[in-house]
Amino acid sequence: NAGVTQTPKFQVLKTGQSMTLQCAQDMNHNSMYWYRQDPGMGLRLIYYSASEGTTDKGEVPNGYNVSRLNKREFSLRLESAAPSQTSVYFCASSERSISSNSPLHFGNGTRLTVT
């Protein structure tokens, strides 16, 4: 059981380049999330998808777009990368976004550097 799988693990971009971070889960979860983690700031929600076919902005959505391709896959796209987007990106999933017994499961992260 792979859980939540993210690709790539590492990426270096030049300012202005674009890329897509991929995420897939095999737990049949309804809800999926993208976070970024920066030193001293904790994890901040970029976008989430409460269920297949829906996406919503989180705390820091500017500069990003997402696609919930199907129930398993949730991708994050940077259209024109900026140095401020240098961060570690985590994908997570949960069975339901509104539930008292629905823990978050995380992927291993993508380390992105924008020069």
Add this chain to the structure above:
Amino acid sequence: KQEVTQIPAALSVPEGENLVLNCSFTDSAIYNLQWFRQDPGKGLTSLLLIQSSQREQTSGRLNASLDKSSGRSTLYIAASQPGDSATYLCAVHGNQFYFGTGTSLTVIP
């Protein structure tokens, strides 16, 4: 907006000591609270989840408590080991998941 605070930011203890990590939050309207462990360069591993109707959860040497009315949770680690060295984060599940910035724990052999 929910604010989640973890104090202290860093903690260093000798092996074998019992310790308590703290998590506080400002809005008591939550579904659950989850404790995670994060090793350097790795993702987050779930340790315990406490539903809003529960007071505590236990897993091995770990015990997490929740006092929703006062906005506090604690993670108790018994008989600490060097392998427990990691960053511990709490996350509160309200309309979203809100994370603290974590406590970096070092257990000295």
